Amino acid sequence: MxxxxxxxxxxxxxxxxxxxxxxxxxxxxxxxxxxxxxxxxxxxxxxxxxxxxxxxxxxxxxxxxxxxxxxxxxxxxxxxxxxxxxEPVVVDLGCGAAKQYPENLGLDLRRADGVDAQADLSGPLPIADNSVDVIFTVHILEHLIDFLALVDECHRVLRPGGVLHIMSPWWGHVNAVADPTHVRLLDVQTIKGICSRPPGTPRWYPLHAGCDGASIFADMTPLAPDAPEPAPSHMARFFD
Known part of the structure; x- marks a missing residue:
């Protein structure tokens, strides 16, 4: 083994x-x-x-x-x-009762303490274009079969310079498979794939990415359609 x-x-x-x-x-x-x-x-x-x-x-x-x-x-x-x-506009997606900061706007499919509005994260977000400064997706992407649709929605609603924070179980840790509601496995290299999508798709610049052996983390900011690709030297800092 x-x-x-x-x-x-x-x-x-x-x-x-x-x-x-x-x-x-x-x-x-x-x-x-x-x-x-x-x-x-x-x-x-x-x-x-x-x-x-x-x-x-x-x-x-x-x-x-x-x-x-x-x-x-x-x-x-x-x-x-x-x-x-x-004050920044900060949205906590799928927050349940555990928002990352109490003042965040919490969106979740089910009602709970801390949830300010109900929303199905597998569909369009009920948020206007270019209206949000920070989005948290903490232990969310692994629950979605097509999480790229949500990532694209985050790209739409973030202002220029806004940041998407991702945290998900690392595929190599037991937590990734212990929860039967997890339908996707993620690695830091998954973030590289998100930031290397072809022209015509929403594009991202990785600000930070890492893994602690149990979870992966990534901070990304939207790229404009005409912005240059992240430099290979920058990508090499985080990705294989």
């Missing part, structure tokens, strides 16, 4: 890594002039960086995301940050 390459890190190690990442960002913020006066708080939870606070403009937010995402051990960079005084 061939052993799988990745094994999940222990909770103790993950907490230690979170502590290291917090110290590393605090040191960066102290010495990097680009971060002076930027009122963003960064909290690390099992390798996921959570950004909250406020920035002056979208360029500042992109800079913070970039710098945090460069730390070894960061799996994803999730954010709910005010930009120029405006």
């Amino acid at each position: 061939v052993a799988l390459a990745r094994t999940p890190s222990s909770g103790e190690r993950l907490r230690a890594v979170d502590g290291f990442l917090a110290e590393a960002f605090a040191d960066l913020a102290k010495h990097d002039d680009r971060l002076r006066g930027v009122a963003v708080e960064v909290r690390f939870d099992r390798g996921v960086a959570h950004l909250t606070g406020e920035v002056a403009d979208a360029d500042q937010l992109r800079l913070v995301r970039l710098l945090v995402g460069r730390f070894d051990g960061v799996l994803a960079v999730w954010s709910r940050v005010r930009v120029g005084g405006r």
Whole structure:
């Protein structure tokens, strides 16, 4: 029997890594002039960086995301940050009773505490074009036979510069097959496939992608139809 390459890190190690990442960002913020006066708080939870606070403009937010995402051990960079005084529009798809941030707009097929509107995620989203800043799909794609349809819908409703956050069980972990409602298996390479689709389909730029041995993570932003493809050097950072 061939052993799988990745094994999940222990909770103790993950907490230690979170502590290291917090110290590393605090040191960066102290010495990097680009971060002076930027009122963003960064909290690390099992390798996921959570950004909250406020920035002056979208360029500042992109800079913070970039710098945090460069730390070894960061799996994803999730954010709910005010930009120029405006609260972001953040949608939590399939959230159930567990929204990633309490203020998010929660959409789910079934009613539950935290669900603000009911929606069938296998069909069109009841959201206007270019109206959302951030979308969370946490443990959702593995439940959909055609999850690309939902990914395309996310592309439609996100504003330019918006971000789609994905978290799903890694195909090599028992959690991927233990739940009989899971109908798809995903890998980090699946994200590469999403970001390498042919012309004429909604296109994405990967901001971050990773795997902790139990789950895969990806942060993606929509590409305009005439935007260049992601550079091979950038794709090589995340994908085989």
